[in-house]
Amino acid sequence: MREGSGSDSSRTTDAASPVRVGVLSFHNSKETKAILNAVEALGHDPVWLREENTRSWIADENLRFDPDVEVVANRLLMTKAAEPLDDLGIATSYAASRPVLNPPTVVVQSLHKYGAASKLTTAGIPVPDAYIAFSHRTINEGNRLTSEKAVHKSVIGTNGNRMSVIDADDVVSPHIARRRTFLQEFIDTGAERPFDVRAYVVGDHVVGAMKRYAPPNEWRTNVAVGGEVEDFTADLPEEAAQLSQEAADVLGLDYAGVDLLCRDDTWYVLEVNVTAGFKGLFAATGISPAPYIAALAIERVDGDVDRDRVASLATVLDDSVPDCKPSLDPEPEGPMTIGYTERVTVSAGQRAVDVIAKSDTGAQRTSIDFDVAAEIGAGPILNTVQVKSGSQKKRQKRPLVEIDVKIGNRWQTVAASVENRSHMTYPVLLGRDILDGYHVDVTKREREE
Template sequence: MREGSDSDLAGAPDAGAPVRVGVLSFHNSKETKAIVNAVHALGHEPVWLGEENTRSSIEAARLQFDPAVDVVVNRLLTTKAAHPLEDLGIATSYAATHPVLNPATVVVRTMHKYGAAATLTAAGIPVPDAYLAFTTRTINEGNHLTAEKAVHKSVIGTNGARMKLIDGDDTVSPYVAGRRAFIQEFIDTKTARPFDVRAYVVGGTLIGAMKRFAPSDEWRTNVSIGGAVADFTADLPEEAANLSLAAADVLDLDYAGVDLLCRDDTWYVLEVNATAGFKGFFEATGISPAPSIAALAIERGGGNVTPERVRSLATELDDSVPECKPSLDPEPTEPETVGYTKRVTVSGGDQSIDVIAKSDTGAERTSIDFDVAAAIGAGPILDTVRIRSGSQAGRKKRPLVEIQLQIGNRWQTVTASVENRSHMDYPVLRGRDVLEGYTVDVTKREREE
């Protein structure tokens, strides 16, 4: 473990009241599970703050959060989220009254790759040359990069998605997959197999580094596309280590994966990732960043940890499902009975409407009418499924969308098929996927007026 400054992980032996560490995560990643499990293993109380269980209110000039926590670790994957700014607003709300690791303002500064490069450049940290413009004419007429090769990439994205290697004089678009794009100098490491280096920094300490090698016939090194990894912790040059620490410090990141490249004995910061993955890093180094992140959160929340315990836990990447993972649909406290027909509330996120739904224990999946799907703004389409339709021969393909369905006082999230039910009596059919845990009384029917 290389020290960049006085370590935030140094502390007295574990003592005092447990710190409630909230891990703010609207996804089911290995990293979220590992941090939650590390908090528990360090003797403190983890709280997974998910969409299913997190609430906030402002009442009588008082800001409250449920569940209550002492400190928050921001693990929102904003580059993949459907509503990134809305999600980051939640982290901003917590920051009003709580310590937050990687707060929203810092993540926004980092997630925009060109913006992050600009910040690093202004601080004197070397990055590859780059060019940004916003129209087809200006991005092609104003490009003065002298490198023979360049990388055309979106300003926001992860895992090397949609990046393209281009010749210096190729015509390019100011967009990649609908997102603004820029051109970045391609730094050739002049090796038989392209590679870069990822260093992981937590609390001003470099906890390890790995080399990432591109797959055959590929220049990108991302683990998500098949890149191989190897430990580089002991061999990381001091210049590269200092650049990693400086980059995280300039961007005010509490924890980060810093990607580096070397050309002619000079190191450059390629990218900085606020939500870098753990899996490839652990495979290469045998070091899990999760205990260090958990320890930093505990100390920010006023608790204590022992560095020896953190180092011991770091030898395992525990991404098992934690007990505190919020349930998508909590079980009812007591069995409920529903009728053959029942008035229910259906929501797609944009709107909610009340309709009468039919119960069908013979149907595996809930289905909704096209008009209901349109009215509630259901979407996007997650997949399709082929379903036999009554007495008609063959199977029909139907789109699948995620909806929320309220039966009585209980909300459930379900993946429903969408079909034309205009010729049927009821616009919603409740299948076994939502009826499990209920008793269906076919003699009971909703009063229809």
């Protein structure tokens, strides 16, 4: 039994009653939507656990959640999260009292590619030779790989981003984009067109497999960089299928995409991907893993699943927006009115401050003063924008940062431009990116203290 896989929830209803399955996902991926839709199609109750609706509290020595669920499928995209440890903490809270598929402790050890390879190799699973060091000196001398070529890659990453093939004597950095790197033996199969195999494991079996071919003048096979795919499910050797299942089991994963390569009749596990996408696999095989993941979650708490129905649902990748997607904000009873000036709260994660803002229906974008942006910890810079301000003839380039603005009881997230507004009366200007949907009453003004 994998870690965190035991049915320890407080389920007291009979097996025929619907199971409330939570999918923990702070993003809008096809995979998340497909799993939620599959839960509903199997006759159970899907709950999308998002930032907009998820909360938890500890009271009277009890841990509680709203919305409450009986089992959780973890679909947090840790490689792309701004604060991955914060997100993992949410999954940890659920795992304290609910079964969680791909529990957080398992995800942590699987995300680190060198760490995962270390665990696999000690379990007897063939992986390419690899080398890691943490300074410019040590990574470029000492126990380097003996192969002629190696792959220089980030220890945590996705979609093949910034990976490169190097020669044995090339100088490399111990970091890529502020993340540590390692070297992995480049396995040359001698194929005219580079390819690898992705096997998708759910529970104790491979639900589908595909070959991924690198695009022209490229060695990476990732679909995200243009790799072409073809069905390999029926042709996947039993040895490779068993190796994929063993790799997922050693790492404690309930579902994963396992990347494989064969050289001299020996199969190697290149990587094990915790939140592998479905798009390429479905395009190649016509099989969606979503219903299998939904069924695994339901059965984890002894819910009923029609396996024939699962197989039928797997022939369609239903990534339509599920009915259970929570709204960003509660629907107001009527149109909200905002004044020419309004007291608002602005935040960017570090702290929240109250300021008086000016409404400007002629401005396309909200803007915020440098000092206020610094006070609330706004950043990083998302982009820059050219803005024409007041009587100035030339457009000025301003940075864009993401901020949260609260008007009344409603929060909105916008990309605001940052400027020096110290010579202006109001440190925040509300543009149409926020004002759309409000009635602006120019006679209404906030009393200034």
